Amino acid sequence: MTSPQHTAPPPAPPADVPAGSVLSVRALRKDFTLHTIDGRVVDALNGVDLDVAPGEHVALAGTSGAGKSTLLRCVYRTYLSGGGAIWFRTSGGHLVDVATLSDAEIVGLRGREFGYVSQFLRPQPRRSVLDIVSSAGVARGMAREAARDAAAAALRQVDIAERLWDMHATVLSGGQKQRVNIAAGTIAPPRLLLLDEPVSALDPANRAAVLDLIARLEETGTAVLSVFHDLDAIERLATRVVVLGRGRVVATGRPGDILRDPNLPLEVAR
Numbered sequence: 001m002t003s004p005q006h007t008a009p010p011p012a013p014p015a016d017v018p019a020g021s022v023l024s025v026r027a028l029r030k031d032f033t034l035h036t037i038d039g040r041v042v043d044a045l046n047g048v049d050l051d052v053a054p055g056e057h058v059a060l061a062g063t064s065g066a067g068k069s070t071l072l073r074c075v076y077r078t079y080l081s082g083g084g085a086i087w088f089r090t091s092g093g094h095l096v097d098v099a100t101l102s103d104a105e106i107v108g109l110r111g112r113e114f115g116y117v118s119q120f121l122r123p124q125p126r127r128s129v130l131d132i133v134s135s136a137g138v139a140r141g142m143a144r145e146a147a148r149d150a151a152a153a154a155l156r157q158v159d160i161a162e163r164l165w166d167m168h169a170t171v172l173s174g175g176q177k178q179r180v181n182i183a184a185g186t187i188a189p190p191r192l193l194l195l196d197e198p199v200s201a202l203d204p205a206n207r208a209a210v211l212d213l214i215a216r217l218e219e220t221g222t223a224v225l226s227v228f229h230d231l232d233a234i235e236r237l238a239t240r241v242v243v244l245g246r247g248r249v250v251a252t253g254r255p256g257d258i259l260r261d262p263n264l265p266l267e268v269a270r
């Protein structure tokens with residue numbers, strides 16, 4: 001006798017998530033308990049709402065400590081959020097709440113659909129540059145051989161010389177590590193690209209090349225959520241700026257309007 005196949009109906013999408021959004025953050029909260037300082041609690045995110053559509057680039061702004069990096073880390077699930085929802089629409093059209101996925105599900109989702117480029121690459125020990133980047137391609141669904149070719153192309157694009165490809169990434173300079181990280185995050189256009197100061201360690205020529213790369217990804221429909229402390233990069237790439245203040249959204253609008261508003265709590269050079 002065979003058992004019937006039970007498949008649970010997918011949960012109804014929440015009414016306030018726009019049909020076209022890739023990412024919809026709702027009432028997101030995150031606090032940290034500082035166990036070494038009398039158990040003091042820091043409210044890093046206090047009920048954040050935001051949406052990012054395909055091809056849209058939302059730049060987070062606000063003063064130091066406003067919650068920008070914490071928001072990116074909650075979306076990537078480096079941090080578990082403390083309340084609210086992080087709705088992500090997969091390439092297959094399924095809406096999932098990143099905040100409630102299992103660890104195995106989030107690892108799969110990151111590999112297939114997310115790119116995350118932070119200031120720092122903490123490379124796994126004893127893995128070569130080419131291996132790190134091509135593994136990102138395999139996680140994105142490429143065959144191993146195709147992933148190696150794509151990794152080579154991605155490394156050339158960010159000007160990592162071929163003589164460095166078989167070296168362990170741990171021995172690279174800060175700027176080289178950052179470029180390897182960018183190559184891995186963008187080897188195939190991710191559905192959602194999370195950027196936390198991705199060009200901070202780069203010289204002007206490499207910075208320009210990486211900004212071009214991000215612009216091209218946006219044109220292919222990648223949704224981007226970023227933190228740049230660099231007014232030019234925000235003006236050039238962002239379609240919208242969301243200003244955080246003490247873990248809340250205090251303003252949102254076009255870069256040209258927001259970045260020149262003298263009343264907003266911004267940390268960028270105006």
Ligand SMILES: Nc1ncnc2c1ncn2[C@@H]1O[C@H](COP(=O)(O)OP(=O)(O)OP(=O)(O)O)[C@@H](O)[C@H]1O
Nearest residue numbers: 032042043044062063064065066067068069070071
């Ligand atoms: N791992 C952590 N443990 C404890 N507190 C943290 C942790 N990460 C962030 N915080 C606190 O959360 C708040 C928001 O920090 P976050 O790094 O998100 O700010 P930010 O806007 O990215 O700042 P910056 O522009 O300086 O990078 C700060 O008060 C910070 O001290």
